[in-house]
Amino acid sequence: MAPTKTSKVSSASKSSIQKHPASGIGAPSQLAQSSRKGKKAWRKNIDIHPVEQGLESLRSEERVIGSTLQKQTNDQLFVVDTKGDDKVRKSLPRYSKAELTATKILSQRSAIPAVFSRPTKDSVPSRSKVSRADKERLLRIAKRPRKGPFNAVMDHTEFGAGSALIDVSAAVKHSGSYDPWTAEKIEEVADGLEHTKKPNIKRPELSHPRDVIDVPAVLEPHQGSSYNPPAAAHDELIMEACKVERRRQEEADRLAEIRRKVADARALVADETEGLPLGMTLDEIPADDGEPVTQEDAVVPKKASVRKTKQQRAKALRLREEKQALAEKAARKKMLATIPLAKSLRSTAEKIGQRQNEARLARQLALKMKLRKGLAGQRLGKYKVPENDIEVQIGEDLSENLRTLKPEGNLFRDRFRSMQQRALIEPRVPVLPTKRAKLKEFEKHAWKRFE
Structure with a gap:
């Protein structure tokens, strides 16, 4: 009988779980659950x-x-009828039991336009015609034969005639038309929802060095760099080149001296730590290690701190308060003494401020005058703006005529340095690759066999 009771209980629990009927629009609904x-x-x-x-x-x-109805206005929903209409009853549809339900549904005209099986002129917009340029571009991409003048077929492999990569992209066509500093026009949509508006970004008014620099793109060469220069101008240019070369040599000697000192220090440290692990140093043994300890060198033991009594703590607190009161009295007396000197102190502060302002303006003017000559020799960011090389020949190398003249310098390097000095491009140095691909040598199989 036990299995029978169990089956009854399980059937009763299953019958108690009833699923919710399907919804009115046909979507399934599963609301019953066992857990x-x-x-x-x-x-x-x-x-x-x-x-x-x-x-x-x-x-x-x-x-x-x-x-x-929520989107309708009050004028569309409500009408105040002050006159009345007797023909309203005649215009209302009559109730009839014999009228079919389909007829009732069809009689209710909907405000939404109906969906037609075939497209009409009103429902489907007119197709936009493909322009000639787009048609040619599509034909080039598909590599279809295109006819040119005199009904001749054009070769799509010809340069500029068939390659789809010749056309510029849309980004290139519209480049330069977007200005991030112009205020965008935001159209407000009247749907009752909140819309976030982008803040108008104000263009920062910052001065740029190139606005101050007054250096021509091509500098006029020195008179002494000519193939047949005057003697005075040639000597002057040689002295300038000598000064520049001497300055470079002094800088190279200074760096070499610094490297030599660093190498000597490293060698000294290596000699001291020879035979010891890396990072370990050996302490020096004092000279008087074996001598007996005298009475003077003996360590004097410290006195044990004795806890102060209540009277001693009160006395110390009273002395501290008296010192603080005397200090406040002296500060107040000093402040009262400076009151009559307020006018003189104010005039002194104004003079110091005026002097500092004049010094600041003088520094700005000097910097502006320095910028007018370009950025040559100044550090801008990580690197230094290079200076122009002085191109001069000694008297032995000067040519007597234009036929035997040897060209010097590099026009590309001159233009590149000129743009750096005029703050058109940032200063850079050539970066060479540190890791190079190693060449692997091997002997071909045909050369391994010798007969």
Whole structure:
């Protein structure tokens, strides 16, 4: 009998679990569940029947009116009738039991236009015609034969005639038309929702060095760099080149001296730590290690701290308060003494401020005058702006005529340095690759066999 009772209980529990009927619009609904232990079962078995009813009511309003009642204004929903109309009853449809339900549905005209099976002129917009340029571009991409003048077929492999990569992209066509500092026009949509507006960014007014620099793109060469220069101009240019070379040599000697000192220090440290592990140093043994300890060198033991009594602590507190009061009295006396000197102190402060302002303006003027000559020799960022090389020949190398003249310098390097000195491009140095691909040598199989 035990199995029979169990089967009755299980059948009764199954009969008590009844599934919710399907919704009115045909969507399945599964609300019955055997357990609520997990959140997954909660999400799966949720009754959305009221939500579906509300959405269906909104759809019915859109079908009849054209939009929901919430979006209609008061003038569209309500009318104050002060006159009345006797023909309203005649215009209302008559109730008839014999009228079919389909007829009632068809009699209710919807505000939403009907969907036609075939496209009409009003429903489908006219197709935009493909321009000649777009048609040629598509033919080039598809590599279709295109006819040119005299009905001749053009070769799509010809340079500029068939390659799709010849055309510029849309980004290149519209380049330069976007200005990030112009205020964008934001169109407000009257849908009752809140829209975030982008803040108008104010263009920063910052001075640029190139606005101050007054250096021509091509500098006029010195008179002494000519193939047949005057003696005075040639000697002057040689002295300038000598000064520059001497300065470079002094800088190279200074760096070499610094490297030599660093190498000597490293060698000294290596000699001291020879035979010891890396990072370990050996302490020096004092000279008087074996001598006996005298009475003077003996360590004097410290006195044990004695706890102060209540009277001693009160006395110390009273002395500290007296010192603080005397200090405040002296500060107050000093402040009162400076009151009559307020006018003189104010005039002194104004003079110091005026002097500092004049010094600041003088520094700015000197910097501006220095910038007018360009950025040659100044550090801008990580690197230093290079200076122009002095191109001069000694008297033995000077040519007597233009036929035997040897060209010097590099026009590309001159233009590149000129743009750096005029703050058109940032200073850079050539970066060479540190790691190079190693060449692997091997002997071909044909050369391994010797007969």
